[in-house]
Amino acid sequence: MKIKIFDVDIGFCSAIEADDYRTAMIDCGYSFRNNFRPSWYFLNHRTRHLDYLIVPAYTEEHLKGFSDLTSESFIGT
Numbered sequence: 001m002k003i004k005i006f007d008v009d010i011g012f013c014s015a016i017e018a019d020d021y022r023t024a025m026i027d028c029g030y031s032f033r034n035n036f037r038p039s040w041y042f043l044n045h046r047t048r049h050l051d052y053l054i055v056p057a058y059t060e061e062h063l064k065g066f067s068d069l070t071s072e073s074f075i076g077t
Contacts, residue, residue, distance in 0.1 A: 001016065001017065001018050001019055002015075002016070002017040003015070003016050003017075004016075004017075004041075006029075006031075006036060006038070006041070007031065007034065007036070008029040008030055008031045008036060009029075009031045009032060009033050010029045010030055010031065010032070010061050010064050011027050011028065011029025011030075011059075011061035011063075011064055011065075012026065012027040012029050013025070013026070013027050013028060013029040013030065013038050013065065014026045014027070015038075015041065015042075017047075022051040022052070023042070023047050023049075023050050023051055023052075024050065024051060024052035024053070024054060025038060025050055025052070025053050025054070025069075026054045026055075026056070027054070027055060027056065027057075028053075028055065028063050028064060028065035028066045028068075028069065029061060029064055029065060030064050030065040030068075037065050037068050038065045038068065038069060039065065039068040039069050040068075050069070053069075
């Protein structure tokens with residue numbers, strides 16, 4: 001299992017990649033400072049969908065990168 005905690009300045013964002021290739025993401029924060037977006041991480045790691053998305057707080061900061069994920073078809077709307 002791999003756990004990646006991203007350096008974001010809006011909200012929080014981490015990815016969990018299980019040994020059975022299932023992928024979960026916690027929160028959808030992103031960074032203006034280094035132009036990080038969660039969807040770009042998954043595209044660069046050839047992940048085509050998320051099995052789980054955990055959003056503990058439904059606020060703008062925590063959902064900022066959600067529209068990128070849906071536009072890249074990682075998750076259904």
